[in-house]
Amino acid sequence: MRFADLDSGDIALFTRADEVLTKAHHPQRHQVAAAMLGASGRVYVGLHLGSRRVNICAESSALAAAQIAGEESITTALAVCLGTAGTAQVTNPCGVCRELLATYCPDAMVLLDVEGTVRKAAARDLLPLPWLRPEETDWAAALPALRNDGGR
Template identity: 45%
Template sequence: MEPLTPADHELVQAASALLLRAYDARDHRVAAAVRGATGEVHLGLHLASDRVNVCAEPSAVANARIAGETALETIVSVGMDAAGAPRVINPCGVCRELVPHYGEDIRVIVDDAGEIGVVAPSALLPIPWVRAQPYDS
């Protein structure tokens, strides 16, 4: 795991500021920030209803793509800790699969037992899901 750079700290701060502004225990529990190749930061927010949850990471990735980013460099997600302060959290299984699809070389900021650092997507999903292919006999 690599240590955070100053730019990584800024990304964590951007996601944390969004979470502090928009947090709602029912509807908006996670915020994400992704830095594109242009250096711009794009934010995303967890959306929830009684039946559907949309993670913050795809929201951030979508905002980056809408803004014209063709490559993504680094992504982070934050959620609230027990004291009500933002903290880095790790992507869920779906996001571990989705994020590298939009940035194979993307750096992912994670929390490994209290140590915050950066890993490659392959460290998050070492044995990725593979779609079954139709069999013609």
């Protein structure tokens, strides 16, 4: 995976997500906030919604807000949670959010915690082998077979 360095816009987006989380944080109901920058320059925020049985990710609610507003594309996305020191830190998207980001905004850059350093990568690279139905692929499905080349 190729990573890119951050810019001042990324810091501003982090600050916006931090503001949402600071205002709404609840240890069970609102653990994560997200912010997404649209190509229009508008910022869309989302908040994790949780109950005893159901959780809705902050990234999916921010993406829904952008879709509802008619945003053409998302350029940058991130989510934050509270770290052990009680301050916001970047948190990586779950598998469902990676699939949504790759579907709705594959070219968007997503801020990630890469072993303690915040970097960014394209949404399409976060889920290298997405789930697809056989009719959605451009290759013929095959039955499993043993390989004799040692996996090369």
